[in-house]
Amino acid sequence: xxxxxxxxxxxxxxxxxxxxxxxxxxxxxxxxxxxxxxxxxxxxxxxxxxxxxxxxxxxxx
Numbered sequence: 001x002x003x004x005x006x007x008x009x010x011x012x013x014x015x016x017x018x019x020x021x022x023x024x025x026x027x028x029x030x031x032x033x034x035x036x037x038x039x040x041x042x043x044x045x046x047x048x049x050x051x052x053x054x055x056x057x058x059x060x061x
Contacts, residue, residue, distance in 0.1 A: 001055075002030035010037030014044035020051065027055040 005013070010033045017023075033041075038056070045054065 001027045005031040005033055005037075007032075007034050007037035007040070009033075011040045014040035017041070017044040017048050017051065020048055022050065024051060025053040026051065029055055 003009075005028065009031075010028075013026075013028075017026075028041075033056070041054075041056070045051065
């Protein structure tokens, strides 16, 4: 959380999530991930059967 991750960073995380076999929890709140980054993550999670807790909090102003 709060690591200044943007859409490009989310794209890299999404790539890792597609082949993840051990990570079970990820928290991405407090970052600068926009709609493009959220889409990358969403697509990656469709094929991830290991992750059971994914926290993604966005505050729209």
